[in-house]
Amino acid sequence: MKKNNSTSTILFLLTFVIFGGLFGGTSCKKQTVPKPRGYFRIDLPQKRYHLFDSVCPYSFEYPVYSKIAADTDFNTEPCWINILYPAYNANIHISYKQVHNNLDEMVEDAHTLVYKHTIKADAINEEIFQNPEKNVFGILYDIHGDAASSVQFWLTDSTDHYLRGALYFMVEPAEDSLAPVIAFIKEDIMHLIETMNWK
Numbered sequence: 001m002k003k004n005n006s007t008s009t010i011l012f013l014l015t016f017v018i019f020g021g022l023f024g025g026t027s028c029k030k031q032t033v034p035k036p037r038g039y040f041r042i043d044l045p046q047k048r049y050h051l052f053d054s055v056c057p058y059s060f061e062y063p064v065y066s067k068i069a070a071d072t073d074f075n076t077e078p079c080w081i082n083i084l085y086p087a088y089n090a091n092i093h094i095s096y097k098q099v100h101n102n103l104d105e106m107v108e109d110a111h112t113l114v115y116k117h118t119i120k121a122d123a124i125n126e127e128i129f130q131n132p133e134k135n136v137f138g139i140l141y142d143i144h145g146d147a148a149s150s151v152q153f154w155l156t157d158s159t160d161h162y163l164r165g166a167l168y169f170m171v172e173p174a175e176d177s178l179a180p181v182i183a184f185i186k187e188d189i190m191h192l193i194e195t196m197n198w199k
Contacts, residue, residue: 061195088181089170097162110154117147136196150182161198
């Protein structure tokens with residue numbers, strides 16, 4: 001009787017050790033891998049534009065899914081506007097000035113404002129724009145990284161008109177999550193530049 005009990009105990013312990021080694025050992029070796037960070041899916045509308053034509057000395061086409069509002073800042077000047085993108089919490093701030101033999105100064109100011117973002121920017125690319133037929137010349141700045149403004153530009157006819165634009169999001173800058181919207185709005189900015197007309 002005693003021999004049977006000790007044999008049963010040995011078998012039980014042996015079975016326990018084998019199963020413990022099989023299942024316990026594999027669970028210890030299993031490594032968990034964190035899931036990559038995900039972002040909300042952003043549905044982007046179809047591109048369609050209509051004309052912005054007002055008393056201001058410029059006109060251009062802007063997207064139907066945005067709206068234009070007068071700039072109401074305390075230091076606003078005539079013909080300063082915002083192109084609002086309510087669905088994306090974004091706006092393109094447009095400022096306009098007449099040129100009075102001070103174009104170099106205004107271009108330098110635009111350059112300085114862009115390069116203030118170098119603290120957060122990974123890179124700043126410049127695209128030169130020239131349309132001699134419409135007398136529209138300028139530069140588009142593509143600012144990469146978590147800067148406050150990801151796209152800026154200025155346009156001029158070299159003698160009378162100067163217009164500057166800057167894209168801002170009313171959220172904490174995070175290039176990874178905003179990348180699809182930035183690319184989408186950048187296309188709208190390119191369309192604005194290509195359809196710009198001076199009066």
